[in-house]
Amino acid sequence: MKNYDRYSVGYFPPATPHNEWVKKDHVEKAPTWCSVDLRDGNQALIVPMSLEEKVEFFQYLVKLGFKEIEVGFPAASETEYHFLRKLVDDNLIPDDVTIQVLTQSRKHIIKKTFDSLVGVKKAVVHLYNSTSLAQREQVFRKEKPEIIKIATDGAHLLKEYAAKYPETDFSFEYSPESFTGTEVDFAAEICNAVIDIWEPTPENKVIINLPSTVEMSMPHVYASQIEYMCEQLHNRENVIVSLHPHNDRGTAVAAAELGLLAGGDRIEGTLFGNGERTGNVDIVTLAMNLFAHGVDPELNFSNMPEVVEKYEQYTDMKVPPRQPYSGKLVFAAFSGSHQDAISKGMRWHKEKGLRTWSVPYLLIDPKDVGREYEADVIRINSQSGKGGVAYILEQNFGYSIPLQMREEIGYMVKDLSDKEHKELSPAEVYQAFAREYVNVFDPIDITDATFMKASDYKSNDGMIAKIKVRINDEEYEFEAVGNGRLDAISNALKMTPYTFDYKFVTYSEHALSAESSSKAAAYVCIEDSDGNQFWGVGQHEDIILASVNALVSALNRQNKKDHFVE
Template structure:
């Protein structure tokens, strides 16, 4: 029978320790509400002894998110009375509060960090658990730096704090030192002893990613008896981060027969949670990151696209729909093969070309792909129209008259930013100007005046590549139109031009879907 694995999310505590990622009280509450929707079992809402603001944020989360029996709210304390009091007074408002405390067990921590003997540290831990237990029934004890601790001393500590009343034992690989086989063996040995001591106590792990093995170590722990895993969204956290919740959960789901375990996570909320955390913390997700990276379900290789179109499981072990995305994305680039281009054309209604005609169109596609990097549906219309015109084929021209093209732009950034654009649609030339609260706002307002399409900008990302005095800007945007989302990109040495081209790509995609009839 499959075991339930508890999911403890520490995005709002360990994740927030990333430099520059500090959240305000409103943002912490929003993330906590999304974590509840995601289905985590425990939210570690902060470190209330660290500041008055953090105390109040934890208290509000306990009151407004922890107001039901389906989730526990906790916060971190050192093994000192004042910290434990701060946790208790902030989380006690939840239906299911938990006190979480941490104290080192490795020689490095005991001797160099604390400057005390092992017996002194053990006694401090036991007394702290006894005190916390007098306040709340649920207490978690974390043996910091467990993976570098002497095993018998580590077990002696665990045995003592369990007898003192701890209901959860957390075994951290605090500095990401462990490797999967070694860590799995440690958890196996601890689990065997702990279940013989008290089988009601949950055994938990908290793995860091300094050597890139946090997820692997966490999964090894599950295989060897861990009852609970501590993770963060997108794997954020101190230094190289923590085990990524989405990676651990989807590995268990995808390889369910291997792990024989499950979680209560609603996987379709994974992407919503990832984007919310990334947006609030200002931490971009690595594009090729597993599960939540921009390219995790995007395919541009012609070989892969061909295989996917023949059978999804050829190159896709997880459906993007499972994690809250739309269906798979076949990105048309110069590396795309004939199968992917033909498939995209057929979706637009172009399915009657002979093999020779298609080869000519494909050549036009490759030429545009080399120039534009990424080819969109409206580009395909233009490629096809050029083919029709060059071959004097009647009744097929005129599609490009629906699309917008940038001719010129001017952006002035002063106390009241302004922008003017000149754009072309078919044979018509349009000019418009606008002011805004920022140069981009002014630029996009001017473009919208020309296009007359009520699309709302929901995401704007910019990156810059510099080589000496040369600089190339890459812009990615997302807009919403009639409750549908459209993503587009553009690259140019002029950042404002790249921004304008990205918006026009998005607008033209909307035109394809809503204003151009399929043949």
């Protein structure tokens, strides 16, 4: 690929190693979450949200558990100003939720920002200015002291205006925008200049937000930058270090997680990573990664289908089908070996009554995010195997397919999917199974069967069967004795003028559901003199008649290969 040599390293790692964070193996507690869906997320949309949509989205973010929500840049847009005023005037901000607003370090913008907040109980005022080498040289054409003055002038103004509104509990946040393209020593210098003006206390901490406005480095470099900053910031115990990763390199989630290990306390991001260019960090994935490590994420994504639905409704964006935790296909297994392992794992957990999750190929239990095993986990197409098909039939329709039968059914269903070139729904899988195996009554149909104990038999299992049978549209009645019901039925059939070539291989039965009035299923396998095996499945309210139907079905399936002859 041409022109790769145009790109050089544009980021600034610390001069000395800062990698204590590598000694930690996972994030041990949830960060403070701040949703920026209504700001970064909204400005990334082709058609921004209407006022009504923003209000609904705000209320949904509250429902999910967000305690800090950035509502916009009220001094820069009349729409965002009116949105903020509606939240305040209609008393839509819960007491335990803090709204956040963004402002540049310019006096008239800061004044209008505070005017927009009149009547708010709690608010974070987020001050920012660009600090990167590229911005300083190309956009502002200013030296470092001039850039610092922009930040400190704004910091003084925030204190000045906040004092005019004592009824509001203000917190201050500062971002050296384009932090990842800023020399880390300069980033520390400008942040400390702001911290010294704001004089944070345990009761009124300051937020220092360190955004990867453009993601330039591998995640471990960002983590080292965060660790360096945490060491250099003044009054660190009263400073909340916030991370605002973007996704230009596709590693925002990894960068955020490593940044938390390195000392970050807070995350600014969006649902599903919606944001400018390739987006912001995906809070859903971050929170669910914590969940998957046994850490309470302090956000509620237990109804993930609803979260996806609401997000798509408000933003007109789509969640990809393989998006972690939330995509429609994220739990779907089409591979036969995967399906077999999953179905066995599910059965193991059920048998052992285990609460701790460890099912093969499934990081978390899909039910914990509102997904269903039947519809979302085992999906059937031409790549599927015996385990997946058996799982679908058991979970959806109650058929516990014998192990010896599963491979045959699996190939039958795979062949159907391959020929139709599509995924098969559970209903289509069942229809194919029932059509081929269940209660197959042509050309043989036993229309009536009664049984009685054989008194001259020494065995307690001796039975006499009286049957009415139709074969090739001819009606017959026979009576025969056997060492059990199926044996008696089989002996009666062999009294017909037709030649039957088979022996029993295996038989099993079970109820299709727990109710006493439910139907029963029976499975019969027979084998001819050439070693060919034929399965039949019977279904009936009476388990005995279900077994009769299973034998008849097996015989009729045999007849497809080798027609009965008189």
